[in-house]
Amino acid sequence: MVIERRWKTWVFFYLPLTLFVIGTLFPFYWMFITAIRPDAELYRSWRAVNNAPFWTLQPTLAHVNDLLAKTTFPRWLWNTFFIAVVSTGISLFCGLLGGYALARLRFPMAGMLGTSIFVTYLVPPTLLFIPLADIIRSFQLGNTPWALILTYPTFLIPFCTWLLMGYFKTIPRELEECARIDGATRFGAMVRIIFPIAVPGILSAGIFAFTLSWNEFIYALVFLSSPERKTVPVGVVSELIRGDIYFWGQLMAGALLGSVPVALVYSFFVEYYVTGLTGSVKG
Amino acid sequence: MKTPLAGGAGSATGVQVALPRSRASGRSGLARALEHEQLLAAGLLAPTIILLGLFIAYPFVMGVWLSLSDTSVGNPGRFVGLQNFVKAWQDSIFRTAFGNTVFYTFWATLFKLALGMWLALLLNRHFRGKRLVRASMLLPFIIPTVLSTFAWRWMFDPTFSVLNWTLYKTGFIVTKLPFLSDGTWAMWCAIVINTWRGMPFFAITLLAGLQTINPDLHEAASLDGANAWRRFWHVTWPLLKPVTLVVVVFSVIQTFSDFQLIYVLTGGGPANSTHLVATYAYQIGVATGLLGEGAAISLFMLPVLLIVVWAQLRYLRRLEGA
Numbered sequence: 001m002v003i004e005r006r007w008k009t010w011v012f013f014y015l016p017l018t019l020f021v022i023g024t025l026f027p028f029y030w031m032f033i034t035a036i037r038p039d040a041e042l043y044r045s046w047r048a049v050n051n052a053p054f055w056t057l058q059p060t061l062a063h064v065n066d067l068l069a070k071t072t073f074p075r076w077l078w079n080t081f082f083i084a085v086v087s088t089g090i091s092l093f094c095g096l097l098g099g100y101a102l103a104r105l106r107f108p109m110a111g112m113l114g115t116s117i118f119v120t121y122l123v124p125p126t127l128l129f130i131p132l133a134d135i136i137r138s139f140q141l142g143n144t145p146w147a148l149i150l151t152y153p154t155f156l157i158p159f160c161t162w163l164l165m166g167y168f169k170t171i172p173r174e175l176e177e178c179a180r181i182d183g184a185t186r187f188g189a190m191v192r193i194i195f196p197i198a199v200p201g202i203l204s205a206g207i208f209a210f211t212l213s214w215n216e217f218i219y220a221l222v223f224l225s226s227p228e229r230k231t232v233p234v235g236v237v238s239e240l241i242r243g244d245i246y247f248w249g250q251l252m253a254g255a256l257l258g259s260v261p262v263a264l265v266y267s268f269f270v271e272y273y274v275t276g277l278t279g280s281v282k283g
Numbered sequence: 284m285k286t287p288l289a290g291g292a293g294s295a296t297g298v299q300v301a302l303p304r305s306r307a308s309g310r311s312g313l314a315r316a317l318e319h320e321q322l323l324a325a326g327l328l329a330p331t332i333i334l335l336g337l338f339i340a341y342p343f344v345m346g347v348w349l350s351l352s353d354t355s356v357g358n359p360g361r362f363v364g365l366q367n368f369v370k371a372w373q374d375s376i377f378r379t380a381f382g383n384t385v386f387y388t389f390w391a392t393l394f395k396l397a398l399g400m401w402l403a404l405l406l407n408r409h410f411r412g413k414r415l416v417r418a419s420m421l422l423p424f425i426i427p428t429v430l431s432t433f434a435w436r437w438m439f440d441p442t443f444s445v446l447n448w449t450l451y452k453t454g455f456i457v458t459k460l461p462f463l464s465d466g467t468w469a470m471w472c473a474i475v476i477n478t479w480r481g482m483p484f485f486a487i488t489l490l491a492g493l494q495t496i497n498p499d500l501h502e503a504a505s506l507d508g509a510n511a512w513r514r515f516w517h518v519t520w521p522l523l524k525p526v527t528l529v530v531v532v533f534s535v536i537q538t539f540s541d542f543q544l545i546y547v548l549t550g551g552g553p554a555n556s557t558h559l560v561a562t563y564a565y566q567i568g569v570a571t572g573l574l575g576e577g578a579a580i581s582l583f584m585l586p587v588l589l590i591v592v593w594a595q596l597r598y599l600r601r602l603e604g605a
């Protein structure tokens with residue numbers, strides 16, 4: 001290990017790291033403080049004397065209560081959760097089967113299919129949302145959760161397929177061959193031998209896909225119109241701002257509560273998430 | 284891209300035809316199909332191909348058609364050639380939006396790379412609470428962009444900005460900074476937020492790359508008298524280049540096609556000065572209902588994305604060849 005002087009460690013290591021931590025976390029702290037601050041304190045001029053903006057002396061749950069009781073926020077949470085879980089499930093199913101085929105089976109145009117799936121991975125939703133809105137309308141899916149459940153897989157499947165394909169390639173072929181010698185069918189060997197080994201990969205892909213669908217915004221904004229059908233990001237943007245008035249306490253309470261589920265899922269599976277994240281960019 | 288889709292879907296129906304036969308012969312037929320390598324591959328890939336074909340390939344073709352027509356909501360539209368593209372190019376707001384998009388992508392990617400690399404190097408050391416710090420560093424990337432952008436917007440609020448308050452109390456400014464009320468300021472604010480959100484992605488992927496570098500190399504370099512900067516430049520950076528390139532490509536695509544950040548932060552304002560291509564396409568295509576023109580505007584992103592994707596694929600081929 002390279003030996004360093006003490007002051008150097010502080011200046012070049014602890015100081016920058018502390019700044020990174022503060023910079024990263026301050027917006028979340030600010031979200032939290034705003035959510036529990038009474039209105040009288042929120043809207044005080046920035047030059048007012050005796051203003052202590054970094055904390056509050058009268059924390060209140062009024063904003064949270066209003067949000068849960070007077071708006072359709074709980075409904076949005078449920079919608080987001082339901083859509084994220086179902087579209088993640090569909091994508092994992094497709095990604096497992098497709099990834100296995102691309103990693104293990106020989107068939108014509110395998111390379112080309114792999115490349116096309118990789119290219120669709122790089123197609124951003126903002127390129128397609130206008131024609132897609134038209135298609136959703138003509139399929140009579142507008143303003144239903146299915147509009148999102150069927151379109152989210154378009155950016156989740158390529159990712160899942162890519163990640164799981166990489167995972168399958170690391171599993172030795174011999175395992176499968178042994179099972180086949182013992183009389184298992186090709187399909188049986190895939191389902192009973194390979195898929196169970198791939199569980200960590202499946203978990204990584206699933207966690208990452210879940211956070212991606214929780215985060216999705218433009219499709220949800222364009223395809224859904226009635227307030228009770230919306231997802232959290234769209235609901236917060238379009239329903240919590242009445243006219244031109246921003247109720248910041250309630251907005252921040254919404255932002256905070258809307259982030260909690262996805263942050264919880266993340267905190268339980270950090271390592272899997274990181275594997276998914278780093279795997280998502282590996283060729 | 285069309286040919287494999289059609290071919291795959293065709294052979295997929297072959298499998299489905301085999302399904303509904305009479306019970307006894309049907310089972311063996313299905314079993315035979317599952318043993319056949321190519322039929323099994325077609326069957327396994329069918330769901331993926333159907334979904335991607337229906338919701339990526341078809342909308343893409345449809346988008347090209349829309350962009351060549353004067354379709355609007357409730358009006359089927361007729362073919363107008365390249366009129367929408369010409370109109371967009373002559374539109375000064377569109378030109379501003381395109382310029383903004385390039386500016387935003389360039390600076391945000393540069394900052395994300397520089398800060399992400401720095402953070403990755405810091406996190407590559409051993410210290411107490413490393414796992415916790417690393418986990419919390421990823422938070423901006425996990426939390427929905429729309430929600431965290433609201434927090435930033437509140438921090439940049441014209442009347443109640445906490446940043447203005449802090450700078451004023453510490454004596455750095457005497458009057459409020461026009462965070463979101465001035466076009467140039469607002470663009471830089473958007474770049475700051477995008478950097479804040481995207482930096483962890485860079486840091487964590489680069490950290491994964493750093494951890495594969497053998498520490499003996501650093502040891503050897505420092506024995507040869509290389510200082511920290513030279514060790515980074517001559518040892519770490521060349522080994523990290525492949526993963527860096529891939530991360531940059533991903534980031535460029537996402538930043539170039541960004542929508543939600545600007546939509547929430549400024550909505551394209553003040554006076555249409557902060558529009559990106561995607562937000563302007565939304566304004567014309569969805570808010571105004573001119574589907575043809577909106578589709579044309581969003582297709583302006585395509586050439587840039589194609590170049591980036593092409594570079595990426597070429598690079599991947601070269602890696603496989605090596």
